[in-house]
Amino acid sequence: MSTQVPAEREEPVGDTPAVRFVDERLGAAKVTRGALRYVFPDHWFFLLGELALYAFVMLIVTGVFLALFFSPSTATTTYHGGYQPLDGVEVSHAYASTMRLSFDVPMGLLIRQTHHWAALLFLAGIIVHVIRVMFTAAFRKPRELTHLLGVLLLGLGLVEGFAGYSLPDDLLSGMGLAIAYGVVLSIPLVGGQLGTLLWGGSFPTAGAFESRLFIAHVFLLPAAMAALIGAHLALVARHHHTQFRGPGRTERNVVGTPMWPGYALRSLAWMCATFAVLLLLGGLVQINPIWQWGPYEPWLGSNGAQPDWYLGWLIGALRLMPPIEPRFWGHTWAGNPFFGGVLLPTAVFGLLAAWPWVDRRLWTRDRLDHHLLSLLRDEPGRVGATAAFAAFVATIFLAGSADRLFVAAGVPYEAQVWVLRAAVFVVPAVVGGLAARAARRQGDVRR
Incomplete structure (x- = not known):
């Protein structure tokens, strides 16, 4: 002969009829308590x-x-x-x-x-x-x-x-x-x-x-x-x-x-x-x-x-x-x-x-779970690549937003286009290299 043990009930929270009414029908006490914590x-x-x-x-x-x-x-x-x-x-x-x-x-x-x-x-x-x-x-x-x-x-x-x-x-x-x-x-x-x-x-x-x-x-x-x-x-x-x-x-x-x-x-x-x-x-x-x-x-x-x-x-x-x-x-x-x-x-x-996945393959080779954030000094390669990527987009943004400023300053449109075409390749390399170097130096000082 088998017996069933009734499941434990969580006591409803609150001392007002309205709160008890909602909790007894929706069982919201546990979810709400977890959210508030x-x-x-x-x-x-x-x-x-x-x-x-x-x-x-x-x-x-x-x-x-x-x-x-x-x-x-x-x-x-x-x-x-x-x-x-x-x-x-x-x-x-x-x-x-x-x-x-x-x-x-x-x-x-x-x-x-x-x-x-x-x-x-x-x-x-x-x-x-x-x-x-x-x-x-x-x-x-x-x-x-x-x-x-x-x-x-x-x-x-x-x-x-x-x-x-x-x-x-x-x-x-x-x-x-x-x-x-x-x-x-x-x-x-x-x-x-x-x-x-x-x-x-x-x-x-x-x-x-x-x-x-x-x-x-x-x-x-x-x-x-x-x-x-x-x-x-x-x-x-x-x-x-x-x-x-x-x-x-x-x-x-x-x-x-x-x-x-x-x-x-x-x-x-x-x-x-x-x-x-x-x-x-x-x-x-x-x-x-x-x-x-x-x-x-x-x-x-x-x-x-x-x-x-x-x-x-x-x-x-x-x-x-x-x-x-x-x-x-x-x-x-x-x-x-x-x-x-x-x-x-x-x-x-x-x-x-x-x-x-690029980060995992090129720099960390790490497949563990992480809940603590990485500091800049932890991975200079990632910092340099991220800075270079941001500088690349920022340089292209400059080409699309500053043309009238350049013209007002007397820079011909054709000249600014050629300068910015070169800058698209030069600026990310310089910014990425400097960022990686700064992160590496910060790590050396920390150690």
Whole structure:
């Protein structure tokens, strides 16, 4: 005769009927207790990820507001609104609705500019966070997948940002879309078909693209990014935060502040500060004044404006790539837009994604789990390679963002292109060598 021993029940927490009612039906006491006891390391580095998270929350909130008033259509209409210099001009519905948001909708300009600043802060937070992860080797086993999700989130963020500032159909966004269309067409074998599929025809006459871009920007990409953020945070909680070496810190523990009440209150304050700064920027610092650029016209090719900073390295790659058109397998490749606009970003993000395995193969040969961060002196080779990689992207970014400064200083455009082409090879080598030497010298002094 067998007997069954009833499972032990955890006593419900709380002394109020409401708390007992919830816990008896959901069994949330154990999960909640574990979450409240979760420990966060005490270092400002770990606030970078939260900065990006709170900027994303602001993007969602302000984006919902903007979507209520935006009209994703390139069909023409006559503008009548608060901006008198354009009164009576034929523009697209997309441009007219953005102008109404900026001049006629109460708080419209504040929300629109706050949304734009939040996008810039979101990408800045992710980029600095990824650089920190690479320098401190926070990507090591068992966090390779966490790193991959972060890199993928960065890539989607770049696409989402480009889609967002391309929606108003002003001269700047139209020029950006024309460049993007040319880059897509340059993809060998499938470029023409892919361009037709995405744009619904030839740019800029394809009228379906604006609504497709709007759906991608408002629904598809934010949903994918929210899923990636959720998966990223779940993996961080699963493996716990990494931490720097220090008294009492080992590979098996985390020393810091528990979630409640210490870290939760600190994080709420950080969130409020992030929101406050973004709202101040939106209200006091002008960004993307489309009324100065005017509506997009295909025959207008220059207005002196620059794209958002996170696209500067892609523009720089297109400017530095020589105008070559090699032939392979019986096909002519449009070298400039393909190598600069497709191959280079693919290589950069491919290397970022593969960095944990590159590090393991070239420097550490280590397959053990690590929860303590690596110091710069621990692996000078990794430090030098990371610094060289960052300098390479920064030099290309300089080529895409400083051309007007060089021209204003009297440097001819052709001269600056050739100087920057040489700098792309020289600067990373110098920066990487100096960084590796500094890390090696720090290790020698420590020993």
